[in-house]
């Protein structure tokens with residue numbers, strides 16, 4: 711593969727990493743960002759113990775989905791299995807972001823899923839933000855729990871951990887990861903006030919269609 715193409719992937723990972731850091735969704739050593747390499751079972755991903763503030767293109771790691779590291783230099787993120795499981799299950803996914811954003815993290819500890827409280831959750835995320843059952847970081851079990859919780863949406867919370875978002879391109883995944891945190895904050899605030907009004911089920915069909923056209927990544931379910 712031409713070097714300039716590889717650099718494009720690295721630039722996407724770097725831009726995604728800087729964006730989630732600037733949005734306050736991660737701090738030093740937390741979370742990870744990856745981009746799928748077209749037509750091969752490989753990805754570019756942030757390194758283990760990533761220092762977002764100082765991160766450069768040289769820090770981005772190139773690995774195969776089976777975990778074999780292709781690039782020299784820094785070791786891969788310890789969550790690379792989570793990313794490869796999502797890519798392998800969802801051919802439409804080109805980018806994955808995992809954050810430790812605080813309000814979403816708080817709900818993941820309180821074991822609270824985020825119901826549809828704003829219409830934009832349906833448009834950009836595909837519906838509610840469900841909670842994946844607890845699995846230890848870095849394991850395949852975590853990846854499987856995420857796929858189960860996401861169902862046909864693009865995001866979920868990880869129990870005792872925070873957020874995973876996937877999508878068709880980096881802009882959309884940054885949007886999703888940021889929106890999950892905003893919705894978590896608003897939901898948490900509403901819970902403190904004492905009442906949560908959700909968007910009526912019969913008013914979200916139109917937005918589901920927008921999600922399917924623009925953002926959805928889940929493979930179509932086989933007719934039962």
Ligand SMILES: [Zn+2]
Pocket residue numbers: 740741808809810847871
């Ligand atoms: Zn994590």
